[in-house]
Amino acid sequence: MTTKEMWKAVLGEIELQISKPNFLTWLKQSQLIEKDNEKGKVVVGLPNNFAKEWVKNRYHKLILGSLRNIDSAVKEVDYVVMSNKSQGSKVKSPKKSRKEMEKTSLESQDSLIETKVDSKTNLNPRYTLDTFVVGSSNELAYAAVQAVINNVGMKYNPLFIYGKVGLGKTHLIQATGNKLVKNSKNKASVLYVTSEKFINDVVWAIRNKRMEDVKKKYRDINVLIIDDIQFIGGKTATEQEFFHTFNALYEQNKQIILSSDRPPAAIPTLEERLRSRFEGGMVADISYPDYETRLAILKSKAQANNWSVDEKITEAIAAKVQKNIRELEGVLNKVVFYQDFKNEKIDIKKLEKIIGETSEVSSKNVTVKDIIRIVANFFEVKESDIERRSRKKEMVQPRQISMYLMRDVLKMSYPNIGEKLGKRDHTTVIHAVEKISRKVNEDSTLNQKIMLIKEQLYK
Structure with missing residues (x-):
């Protein structure tokens, strides 16, 4: 059995055990890069670092189990990022990947330390006057x-x-x-x-x-x-x-x-x-920002995150998204998401689609049930656990994201959201929505989760 055939069999087994959106998102583009029979070790390639970390942390046991079902000699699985140019033909070696992973881990820890809310003041150090873009509107x-x-x-x-x-x-x-x-x-x-x-x-x-x-x-x-x-x-x-x-x-x-x-x-x-x-x-x-201010905000955010975005795309975002800085940054986030996560080329036509998805979705097309179903599928939990007063720890984030999406996408009132999700008090909903709204711009992992959920929602 070749490595390609082996991995196809593994994916066939895993596909039956996880939701279709998760399989398509995280594993469809994966490949079995290398198999060392002497050491009982295999190397799995993923399209980017985010996918690598997600698969490693969430699906490792499932992957190892499926591999061992096919070949009991397999003892270890390593995960690497495949090159963007030709996924599968060139990969970063496991040794190099491990070093890079350690470096990324340290950088992530530094980032978390830098943006950690001060326990005495409740202030987030990421908010500074230096990064506040001043224009006629403010x-x-x-x-x-x-x-x-x-x-x-x-x-x-x-x-x-x-x-x-x-x-x-x-x-x-x-x-x-x-x-x-x-x-x-x-x-x-x-x-x-x-x-x-x-x-x-x-x-x-x-x-x-x-x-x-x-x-x-x-x-x-x-x-x-x-x-x-x-x-x-x-x-x-x-x-x-x-x-x-x-x-x-x-x-x-x-x-x-x-x-x-x-x-x-x-x-x-x-x-x-x-x-x-x-x-x-x-x-x-503080009123709606003018074009120059919007463009300055986008450039400032891209520079702060070391993002490379085509000048014409940045200018088009500033021209088309006019009333909300969060929406402005949300479109930029999604552009980078498609570029770096899905390796897609962004042109004006694609940008217009992203803006349409990011701005407003008609309540005629999306329902509360849609949000609950897609969030439940993404996190692989029961819809009923999101709707009811389940106290399971693993339900906290799915429920808070559901509340956030009901507010963000459907523009529902806080009391109405609380009524739909276990007759919760509106203050609980306010807390959840404000928490996710705040963290979505600080936590790249959370940001990616919500983008992936929204992508399924818009479909």
Whole structure:
């Protein structure tokens, strides 16, 4: 039996044991490169490093078992990346691949260390003012931030930044926090939280009669940064505690920075006394970026990640995606994904298809059931476990991704998503969606998973 015949038999066995999308995605392009009968070792080639790591970590036992069913002398399986030019004709040697893998592993660990959220401040160090692209759409907010940095607590307090989803508010306010920490040589006590976190802390304190703990946490700091403050509107106990926290910080000239998807006057359920305080400082908006800013954002992201993207493609993305920076970066991510992961050439026609897939999918074509089914197939779990209140650890990410996709693709409300997935509280859904939204731009593995799931969804 030749290596080609052997691998065909192995794939035939594996295909019966995993979902079709996963088989087509991870194993269809694989090859059995080498078989050492003396050592009982085989070498499996994959098209890229991401596929290599995924197959090795997820399907190794299955592959080894299938190989041993055909040849009991097989004891070891090594995985390598095949060359892009001719998969199968040239491969990186196992020895070299191992060194490269170790190097990649170290680089990945360094990357994780660099982007790890600070446990004291909750700030992500990847958000810096140096990487924030300034243009006409955000120059007022950026100027206000600079004024705050130069005169903490004394000018523009509170600083209230608002704008639609995906325009860079979180980047700017976290970058401000990081700059303040750096300027103080880590002496300034800065705390960044989402409004959801603040709400949860208040609810926990009320239930456990530990309100003094919450007061200490939020008042014994120099700078308080709260993201998406609009969500506290209508929550009486939370609004009351925030009102007193706000006053305590303000009276001590401690800086307060808030973000929202709308100006204070447009938050209908917000108490008038809070609205008045929000409007008492500096209110700055971030609007849709112009073409030059969009192009600068794309070039900055490509440079930061060492991505090589054709200039014409970058310019076309900037011209066609106009209203959302996350969508802008999402299209760029997908272009690189098709280039590097699938080795596909990107032209304008292909780009238009990518933009169509990345922007909006009509709810007439995609349903909640579609999302649950495809996510379940991808992770090889039961659809019912995603829908119900299963407490299995392996269900956390599939369920959170399902929530994220329902929000991102179908534009469903948080309460509606919670109702569809085990009648969960809307705050649980908000947490899941915000977590995935945040991590998808930090974690390349998660980003690839969601892209692969969306690709199946669009089909």
